Every structure is written in C-alpha cells, then in structure tokens.
Amino acid sequence: MLSYFSTLIATCILSPMTVLLEAKRLTKHYGTTIALESVDFEVHEGITGLLGPNGAGKSTAIKLFLGLIEPTYGTATVMGLEPYSSVEARARLGYMPEHDCLPSGITASELLTHLAEVSGLPPSYSRTRAADILRHVGLHEERYRPIGEYSTGMKQRVKLAQALVHDPVLVLLDEATSGLDPGGREEMLDLIRRTGREFGISILLSSHLMGDVERTCDQIIVFESGRLSESGMVSRFTEETETILIEVDDKRAELVAILEQAGFQPLTEGSSILLELAGVDKYDAIRDALVESGARLRRLSPRRHQLTDIFRSVPA
Amino acid sequence: MTEMQGEVFDLGYQHYNGPREGRSRARKAIWKNGVRIILGMGKNFKAKILPVLLFIAVIIPALVLSFVASASGGFGGDQLGPAGYYQIVSIIILLFSAIMAPELLCPDRRDGVITLYLVRPLTATDYIAGRWLAFFSITLILVYSGQVVLFVGYTLAAAEPWTYLKDNWLDIPRFLAAGFILSLFTTTLPMAVSAFTNRRAIAAAIVIGLFIILTFVPASLSEDQCETTIVTVEDSDGNVRSGTRSENCGPLIGDAAKWVALLDISQVPSHVNRMIFNQEPTELANKLVEELPAIVPIAWYILLVVGPGFVLWWRYQRIRL
Numbered sequence: 001m002l003s004y005f006s007t008l009i010a011t012c013i014l015s016p017m018t019v020l021l022e023a024k025r026l027t028k029h030y031g032t033t034i035a036l037e038s039v040d041f042e043v044h045e046g047i048t049g050l051l052g053p054n055g056a057g058k059s060t061a062i063k064l065f066l067g068l069i070e071p072t073y074g075t076a077t078v079m080g081l082e083p084y085s086s087v088e089a090r091a092r093l094g095y096m097p098e099h100d101c102l103p104s105g106i107t108a109s110e111l112l113t114h115l116a117e118v119s120g121l122p123p124s125y126s127r128t129r130a131a132d133i134l135r136h137v138g139l140h141e142e143r144y145r146p147i148g149e150y151s152t153g154m155k156q157r158v159k160l161a162q163a164l165v166h167d168p169v170l171v172l173l174d175e176a177t178s179g180l181d182p183g184g185r186e187e188m189l190d191l192i193r194r195t196g197r198e199f200g201i202s203i204l205l206s207s208h209l210m211g212d213v214e215r216t217c218d219q220i221i222v223f224e225s226g227r228l229s230e231s232g233m234v235s236r237f238t239e240e241t242e243t244i245l246i247e248v249d250d251k252r253a254e255l256v257a258i259l260e261q262a263g264f265q266p267l268t269e270g271s272s273i274l275l276e277l278a279g280v281d282k283y284d285a286i287r288d289a290l291v292e293s294g295a296r297l298r299r300l301s302p303r304r305h306q307l308t309d310i311f312r313s314v315p316a
Numbered sequence: 317m318t319e320m321q322g323e324v325f326d327l328g329y330q331h332y333n334g335p336r337e338g339r340s341r342a343r344k345a346i347w348k349n350g351v352r353i354i355l356g357m358g359k360n361f362k363a364k365i366l367p368v369l370l371f372i373a374v375i376i377p378a379l380v381l382s383f384v385a386s387a388s389g390g391f392g393g394d395q396l397g398p399a400g401y402y403q404i405v406s407i408i409i410l411l412f413s414a415i416m417a418p419e420l421l422c423p424d425r426r427d428g429v430i431t432l433y434l435v436r437p438l439t440a441t442d443y444i445a446g447r448w449l450a451f452f453s454i455t456l457i458l459v460y461s462g463q464v465v466l467f468v469g470y471t472l473a474a475a476e477p478w479t480y481l482k483d484n485w486l487d488i489p490r491f492l493a494a495g496f497i498l499s500l501f502t503t504t505l506p507m508a509v510s511a512f513t514n515r516r517a518i519a520a521a522i523v524i525g526l527f528i529i530l531t532f533v534p535a536s537l538s539e540d541q542c543e544t545t546i547v548t549v550e551d552s553d554g555n556v557r558s559g560t561r562s563e564n565c566g567p568l569i570g571d572a573a574k575w576v577a578l579l580d581i582s583q584v585p586s587h588v589n590r591m592i593f594n595q596e597p598t599e600l601a602n603k604l605v606e607e608l609p610a611i612v613p614i615a616w617y618i619l620l621v622v623g624p625g626f627v628l629w630w631r632y633q634r635i636r637l
Contacts, residue, residue, distance in 0.1 A: 066435045068637050087437045088338060095435040097637075101428035110358055117345035118436045125334045136329055162432060167332035199329040 025074035035060040047196040049213030050206040052223035058206040094163030094171035104148030119166035153184035243303040246273040251295035258289040342438040350450025378462045382469020398491040399593035417506035418519035426514035440632040459495040494589040508624035511631040534579040577604035587613035
C-alpha cells in the first residue's frame with residue numbers, strides 16, 4: 001500500500017502543464033436525460049473555471065472526476081488514474097460541495113482533524129494540518145467554536161478548509177461563492193486566488209457566475225447543455241477588440257452627431273458609445289470630435305471581450 | 317546579561333510532506349469516529365448520559381447476581397448463570413441499539429457530511445463497515461464486561477473458587493460466543509433500519525416498534541398451553557353429562573404455533589444461545605421453537621443478521637450525492 005502511495009505521490013510531483021484531469025468522450029446519461037455528451041477536455045495546473053448555466057453538466061463532470069458516479073461512456077481520469085475504479089486517486093483531490101455538508105455540533109478543528117485522518121494522514125499530523133489550514137482560511141481564532149454558531153461566510157471557509165486539509169494537488173470547488181453576500185463573495189474569491197497562486201494548489205472552480213470566473217481563473221472550460229462549447233485561456237476570451245468604448249459625462253447626443261458627420265457609425269450601449277475601428281488613424285478624428293462637442297471625457301479605451309460574449313455566440 | 321529577543325515569522329502555506337496511509341487510515345478514522353459518537357466523546361454532558369446509564373444497567377445485574385451468590389454461600393443451581401444474564405441484558409442492549417444506531421448514521425446523511433467522506437480514499441462499503449464495526453465493538457465490550465463481572469463474582473463467592481473455576485471454565489468460551497451472537501444481531505438490524513431515514517427519532521421508533529410488535533403478536537397468536545378441565549353439565553332432562561373445556565388457547569396451535577413463535581425477534585439470539593449453553597427453555601415461546609429442528613432457529617438467526625447486513629450495504633451503494 002505504501003509503495004502504491006509513493007508511486008502516486010511521484011506522479012503528483014508535477015511538471016509544468018501536467019494534465020491533472022482528462023475527459024475523453026466523457027458521457028453521462030441518467031435514464032433518458034443527457035447530463036454530459038461526449039466531452040473532451042483537459043485541466044492543467046493553475047486555476048481553471050468550469051463555466052455554464054445551471055444544468056449544463058458542471059456538477060456531473062465533477063462527480064465523475066471524484067469517482068462518485070460511473071461514466072456511461074468514455075473516461076474521466078485524475079492524474080492518470082480512474083477514480084471510479086481506484087479510490088486512491090481521490091487521496092490527492094479536494095472537494096468543496098455546493099450544498100450544506102457541515103455537522104453543527106462539533107468544532108471546525110475537530111472536523112478538520114477527523115477529515116484529514118479520513119484522507120489518510122496519521123492523527124498527530126492531522127491535528128497540525130487542521131490548525132494550519134484554519135489559520136490560512138482566517139478561522140484560527142474561531143476553531144474551537146461549534147460550526148453551528150458560524151456565519152454563512154465562515155461555513156464556506158470551513159468547507160474550503162476541509163478540501164485543503166490533506167494538501168491536495170487539485171481542489172474541485174462547486175459554486176464556492178453560493179449564498180454569500182457581495183463582501184463575503186469577494187473574500188472567498190480572494191481566498192481561492194491565494195490558494196491557487198500562493199499555496200500552489202490547482203483549482204477547478206465550477207460556477208455559473210461569469211464575473212467570478214473571469215476575475216479568478218487562468219483557463220476556462222465552458223459547458224452548454226451537456227456539451228463543451230469553449231475552452232482555453234481566460235485572456236483569449238477577454239482580449240481587446242477592434243471596438244472603441246467612449247464614456248462621457250455630458251453632451252453625449254452632440255458627440256454622437258459629430259461622430260456620424262465624421263463618417264463613423266456610433267452605437268450606443270447604456271451610457272457608452274461604441275465605435276468599430278478599422279485602424280489607429282481614426283483616433284485623431286475621435287479626439288477632434290470630442291473637442292468639437294465639448295463633452296467631458298470619462299473613459300476612452302479599446303473594448304475587451306467578456307465571458308458573457310461566449311454565451312451570446314452559442315446558439316440556443 | 318543578554319536580553320532574549322524573539323521574532324515571529326509567517327512562513328505562509330506549507331505543503332504536507334509527512335506520511336500518507338491511504339485507505340487503511342481512512343477506515344480506522346471512520347471506526348474511531350464511530351466509537352467517539354457512541355460514547356459521546358468530544359460532546360457535551362448530555363451525549364454521555366446514555367452510554368454511562370447503559371454501562372451501569374449492564375453491570376448492575378451482574379453485581380446483584382454476584383452479591384446474591386455471595387450472600388447465599390456460592391452459585392447455586394437455581395440462580396441465573398451466564399445464559400440467564402444474557403436473557404436479562406439483551407432487552408437493555410436492544411433498547412440501546414435502537415437509540416444509538418440512528419445516531420451513527422442519520423446525522424451524516426442529514427447534514428450532508430457523507431459527501432465529505434465519500435470523496436476521500438474510502439468506498440461506501442468502507443464507510444458503512446467502519447460505522448457498523450464501531451457499534452459492534454462497543455456492544456461486544458458491554459456484554460462481555462457484564463459477563464466478566466458475573467464470572468469473577470461467582471468465582472469469588474464460591475466456597476472453593478479454584479474448584480468453581482475448574483468446574484465452570486467452559487462458561488468462558490460459551491459466553492464469548494453467545495455475546496458475539498447477541499451483539500451481531502442487536503447491531504445489524506437497527507443499523508439497517510437507520511439507513512432508510514434521516515430522522516433519528518423515526519429510526520429509533522421503528523426499531524423499538526418492530527421489536528414490540530414482533531414480540532407480542534407471535535406470543536398472542538401462538539399461546540398453545542391450553543388449560544383443559546373436565547366439566548359436568550346437567551341438561552334440561554336432569555341427565556348429567558361430562559366433557560372438557562379449554563381456556564387460554566390462542567388462534568394457532570400445533571406446528572403453526574411453533575413457526576409463529578419463531579417470529580419473536582427479541583428471542584432470536586436466545587434460541588441460538590441456549591444451544592451454546594445447552595440449556596432447557598423456560599418460556600413458552602422458547603419451548604415451542606425448541607420443538608422445531610435445531611437448524612431452523614440457527615438459519616433464522618443467520619437470515620436476520622445477513623439479511624439486514626445486506627440491506628445496509630445495498631442502501632449505501634445507492635446513495636446519491
């Protein structure tokens with residue numbers, strides 16, 4: 001058993017771009033309902049976002065990688081091992097579920113110590129790890145209070161802590177910011193970024209909130225109705241476009257009229273004016289139009305793609 | 317004199333480089349946690365009351381029997397031996413099982429903690445086996461500790477302890493075997509019931525209700541010791557006629573009564589234990605079962621342990637997270 005673990009750990013001393021999770025023609029049907037249909041993708045080191053609307057198949061994919069359900073067809077491998085047939089593959093995975101999963105009657109310290117042991121760590125090491133992780137997630141002072149007395153934000157931190165307590169190679173976070181207020185959500189996203197960047201633990205963040213994924217992840221995988229619709233680096237989906245975005249405090253109508261006279265075809269979107277440009281020489285004409293209109297400029301910049309554009313481009 | 321100075325550094329996140337013991341450690345952790353739950357360890361005082369009361373309830377009969385033996389100059393034939401002791405404590409153990417089995421399983425499913433277990437290097441079989449084994453271990457320790465107290469008490473109460481020990485040493489393997497059989501039965505069935513509801517009170521009520529119904533219904537159906545009396549009746553013509561009248565007869569008699577008596581599940585371990593201790597039955601239900609072939613109560617016991625055991629395992633294979 002120990003030699004098996006040595007091998008497993010050896011495979012987990014990762015080289016750059018090591019494939020942590022790999023789906024090959026991964027399919028999952030529940031009766032006549034198709035949850036996932038022949039999906040191929042890889043998850044590498046770093047923070048990866050698993051994006052898609054509710055019911056897109058994100059949670060099903062996570063359960064397949066955790067070995068909780070068996071694929072109908074295809075394979076889901078974790079660092080080369082199939083988790084459904086080899087539970088040992090889960091020893092280096094962490095999982096933070098979306099739903100409530102914490103007992104109310106025991107302390108965070110006690111829960112984490114126990115779960116570290118269930119992850120295979122000896123008792124003395126488990127106690128130390130539990131204390132360390134609770135400090136990293138900001139619950140060191142509260143660790144001896146029963147979990148039932150915690151706020152929602154603190155409970156989310158305990159959920160993250162239990163996923164990290166055994167020092168996994170990869171953590172799967174299912175809707176990690178669910179139920180949090182804006183402040184709590186920002187703190188949780190910051191904690192996730194720290195986990196990925198400072199702790200060096202790779203993350204697969206499943207979310208239907210594009211803002212969360214855009215601000216946190218390096219790569220994204222997008223699911224739509226059980227199929228893979230996009231995947232790649234986040235920067236590819238948020239790169240600059242040929243569109244110029246102008247925001248002014250006043251005289252917007254005058255500016256639009258002058259831009260039309262100058263040969264532009266300005267579009268208004270909310271309080272912004274959008275201009276499609278063919279080349280950089282048009283910037284001088286925009287500057288002149290701004291001066292002529294007398295509008296007070298607030299913002300002038302190339303527009304970036306947004307992750308929401310992915311869903312606009314996917315046919316319904 | 318040099319002034320000592322210290323500075324605290326935040327080393328940041330440190331990766332774990334210690335040993336990883338995998339699935340075997342995970343199984344031990346589930347077992348250990350199960351034992352802690354049963355004994356109320358790490359919880360408030362209320363959680364410890366039931367195990368303490370149970371321990372007292374199991375030990376007191378042994379102490380009382382030992383004291384009576386001591387006062388009457390040693391263990392006599394009319395006093396309860398190890399088999400009789402099990403007869404007394406089996407009801408207490410059954411009640412304890414009905415309350416504690418849901419405590420072991422229901423909260424994990426109700427709170428969703430089961431998810432956190434099954435995403436670790438552990439199968440559903442490992443989880444349920446660990447929980448069951450924890451319950452079985454505590455029950456076994458309880459029934460054995462009472463028997464040890466009883467055996468030591470009888471030995472010390474005897475006029476010649478060494479002679480008593482030589483004459484009765486066979487009681488030791490007998491009570492070990494019988495305790496094992498009793499514990500196996502009283503832990504498996506309540507756990508199987510607890511696997512189907514998230515509410516502890518409901519699971520406990522079902523188990524207790526099951527034992528009550530299956531104790532009293534077979535007893536009322538198979539009352540087969542009719543009191544038959546000869547009666548004389550004078551008819552309208554003044555002729556005296558005699559006949560028999562039967563009282564206290566249940567609706568079932570004969571072989572049917574024997575099979576129905578088998579349904580009394582609170583007596584199931586007792587049927588097997590009587591064979592181990594080679595004792596004659598005293599209660600009616602036991603007498604009826606005694607008349608069936610010996611393999612029948614044994615097979616019935618095995619069915620009532622293996623059946624719920626399988627149901628328990630099957631239920632956890634189908635848990636959807």
